[in-house]
Amino acid sequence: VRTRPQLLLDNGGDLFVRYLEEPYDGLLGGTEETTSGRMRLEPLRDRIGLPVLVINDSPIKQFAENRHAVGQSVLESFMRITNKSTGGKRVTVFGYGACGKGVAANFRNAYSVVSVVERNPVLRLEAMLDGFLVPERDEALRTADVVITVTGAEGVVTVADLPLLKDGTILANAGHFPWEIDAAGIEAAAEGRVTVLTGGHMVNLAGPRPLGNSIESMDLGFALQTRCLEAVATGAVGPESCVVPVPRAIDEAVADGFVAL
Numbered sequence: 107v108r109t110r111p112q113l114l115l116d117n118g119g120d121l122f123v124r125y126l127e128e129p130y131d132g133l134l135g136g137t138e139e140t141t142s143g144r145m146r147l148e149p150l151r152d153r154i155g156l157p158v159l160v161i162n163d164s165p166i167k168q169f170a171e172n173r174h175a176v177g178q179s180v181l182e183s184f185m186r187i188t189n190k191s192t193g194g195k196r197v198t199v200f201g202y203g204a205c206g207k208g209v210a211a212n213f214r215n216a217y218s219v220v221s222v223v224e225r226n227p228v229l230r231l232e233a234m235l236d237g238f239l240v241p242e243r244d245e246a247l248r249t250a251d252v253v254i255t256v257t258g259a260e261g262v263v264t265v266a267d268l269p270l271l272k273d274g275t276i277l278a279n280a281g282h283f284p285w286e287i288d289a290a291g292i293e294a295a296a297e298g299r300v301t302v303l304t305g306g307h308m309v310n311l312a313g314p315r316p317l318g319n320s321i322e323s324m325d326l327g328f329a330l331q332t333r334c335l336e337a338v339a340t341g342a343v344g345p346e347s348c349v350v351p352v353p354r355a356i357d358e359a360v361a362d363g364f365v366a367l
């Protein structure tokens with residue numbers, strides 16, 4: 107606020123909230139990266155009154171980052187951290203949102219037998235039609251060699267599930283917060299019988315030598331950011347575009363540019 111920037115690249119809504127606390131002349135608008143930021147800024151639309159484009163709501167971000175990049179980097183991290191093979195392993199994935207779809211597909215492509223546990227019946231059906239096993243939750247835990255959570259929800263696998271798990275089960279979380287798996291409780295009670303990778307923190311970002319998402323997926327995200335900021339700066343989008351998805355023309359230009367590379 108002190109430097110009075112003309113454009114804000116927000117992540118979680120903090121910058122626009124700060125701006126509303128101390129408004130100044132000359133702000134043109136900006137971008138918001140995340141879902142949580144969108145939810146925070148939506149009720150403030152009338153007060154912001156400037157173009158704010160939400161990067162997370164671009165289909166490119168959904169499939170390039172959440173599905174492809176997260177799926178691939180979770181598989182890479184699992185193999186690097188455990189030095190175990192994936193062929194024939196029974197892998198249970200909790201959550202079949204954008205990230206879960208990628209995790210499930212990458213393990214299947216690595217010859218694992220993948221089950222999906224999804225609490226939304228429509229997405230559970232989608233997982234089934236995509237060719238995954240969709241057993242009941244307890245059955246999916248009982249048969250798993252590897253359990254991966256990627257839901258955003260709290261307490262998905264807890265110490266109460268320990269009796270269900272086979273000896274040697276490996277658990278990992280790829281969701282944003284480490285609360286999806288009760289890592290401390292499970293490891294304390296399991297006495298070495300099962301392992302929770304990286305203490306339940308995002309397995310693709312928290313392990314040794316983490317690489318995170320592929321450089322191409324980051325490039326796509328930055329290209330979306332740049333094109334959106336250009337549209338705000340040049341006035342191609344106006345105040346009616348306050349907390350809205352990336353305009354379709356920008357998605358198409360970024361996609362065209364990437365395919366042509």
Ligand SMILES: NC(=O)c1ccc[n+]([C@@H]2O[C@H](COP(=O)([O-])OP(=O)(O)OC[C@H]3O[C@@H](n4cnc5c(N)ncnc54)[C@H](O)[C@@H]3O)[C@@H](O)[C@H]2O)c1
Nearest residue numbers: 201203204205206223224225226256257258259280281282
């Ligand atoms: N590791 C990374 O690099 C990375 C990158 C992007 C997003 N994320 C995080 O991954 C998580 C998932 O993101 P997303 O885009 O797939 O979200 P999403 O909302 O598209 O999908 C989450 C799915 O989990 C399901 N779910 C919720 N609780 C469940 C439960 N107890 N059992 C089974 N299914 C359950 C929901 O019904 C939903 O379909 C979020 O926490 C997100 O912040 C991580």
